[in-house]
Amino acid sequence: MAASAMVGASGFGNWARLAAQQSLTQDQLLQFDTFGNVSLIHITDIHGQLKPIYFREPSVNLGIGAANGQMPHITGADFRKAYGIADGSPSAYALTYDDFSALAQGYGRVGGLDRVSTVINSIRADRPDALLLDGGDTWHGSYTCHRTQGQDMVNVMNALKPDAMTFHWEFTLGSERVNQIVEELPFVALGQNIFDAEWDEPAELFKPYKFYETGGVKVAVIGQAFPYMPIANPGWMFPEYSFGIRDENMQKMVDEVRAKGAECVVVLSHNGFDVDKKMAGVVSGIDVILSGHTHDALPEPVLVGQTVIVASGSNGKFVSRVDLDIRDGKMMGYKHKLIPIFADVIAPDATITKLIDDQRAPYKADLEEVIGHTDDDSLLYRRGNFNGTWDDLICDALLSEREADIAMSPGVRWGPSILPGQAITREDIFNVTSMSYGAAYRTEMTGEFIHVILEDVADNLFNPDPYYQQGGDMVRVGGLGYRIDVTKPQGERITEMTLLKTGELIDASKTYNVAGWASVNEGTEGPQIWDVVEDHIKKLGTVSTSTNTSVQVVGA
């Protein structure tokens, strides 16, 4: 942190210390000495979670090349050590994975947009013109969101009064629905990289940036939507749109807003953390990047040159507050706090609770129906570069319900956790499966093609150049074991692919029955994945997880 007189501080130390004292209160979580003249409130990747949930952070989050050992690619004890977090503290529970089941009993659920509202109201009480910026992946991820095509989230978010938003999974509602919602939004939809696919020109409905006058400062917020939407998600659902990183256009927009008098430039991004880090080094003139997509929650911002990058987690679990001191068109300092939304500590905003319950009321019986239980030793979670226990359960469901040799499940990063001994409701199943392209297909693939798929997905995650990464995690597999050397180039990472039911190596020329879901191809047929998983859990009654040793990771 450098040449200028810029000073930075993070409020993290405060709640780490309080955490150690086991005396967390709402006032302490919200404590913040208002700083400078501009306040930003960042929330991102809510994935439809209106209500408090449990969410376990990853144990494996590998960084490749220059990212190796750098934030956010540190987990567990190393993460706690880096930030001075005491074992067993609320911060350990919020930010790391160890002892999750035990700590969850004590600290309870996290998130809930009614609690988030309380936090936002408190910040606005300090600084009435604080900007609330939504990083996207908001209108996706739950039963009610699926049934209402995002309307539940739109209704509740509108009540929180955001100032701007950018996008990713929203587009999987289909462009017609997205356009319809965006046209009626009471705030601006941003994305400098959202282009008209036919003409390769900026899309009319989405603005590249917007100016705000706040604290006497002219702030420009530039949007950056997820760059690889038509690749990572079904492009046929939104054929009119093209995306990409387009960092040359980002530079153009930064130069344009500076020329128009912007004293502070904020990028509301859905790039993913490593892509934002690289972009901050390529594009000059950005003060703050509010980073989304890769679901990282960092208690302190990461600095690249003079650019501050803030990562605010996912599933409604965190809100970031960033106060800036802008003088003479320069950022002289910042103060930051990642606020964990402990649902039992932060009081819900009753008007938002009612609004949320109104959205859920028509579906209440369906949502709450208990399908099965976890046993007393089994935690269901997803996050991590390789299989989580939720994914193992989904793959088992595909193998048994679809009578397949091998199952594949997408390496998405959304989906709350279920504690040991907890009821699994229909809502819980939708929380980890719901999407607009959830058909569970069954098909034949040769061993060679299965290898091509694993190599392709691995390169999207482990390519050393972040601009070639799509975010997300490795495709989850059932019935199949393999060895992966993450340091190798594409085509050489995956070896020793083994069909688990026979213990034999996969034969490149042999054909296997493969079941999976979330195909990006139009016309995919099969039952919806949530029905497949529900049938499976119903038959099991009680779900037991076991340690999955079928993927051997080397080079990490």
Added chain:
Amino acid sequence: MEFSRRDTLALGLGAAVVTVLPFSVNAAADDVIATFTGGADMADSGIELTAPEIAENGNTVPVAVSAPGASAIILIATGNPTPGVAQFNFGPLAASQSASTRIRLAGTQDVVAIAQMADGSFAKAIATVKVTIGGCGG
């Protein structure tokens, strides 16, 4: 490897199977470059090539080239069976020496643009464009 149309459509993560072969290079690309430059050295600056890092559709990848002061620019897809894609010639009255088009890429590869400047010198820019089956963004 062979896949029926039905298999391909049903794949969980798949688009056109032929597009996911590892990084490809065609030796013929060097011939195209040699023919254009006559083996002359090429500068790293003076030409800008804009291409997506990952293609949204390998069958139609938008690329743009710009080289102020160039008399001609060639565009080469180094991994395609026929690497030569286009040559743009600019007359002395051309308002700008830039062009954009869409190209088809057989797989992940380097796209190369070479400009011949008015003084006869050459400049080169390279962009790696990845063609992927995708499908797992989180």
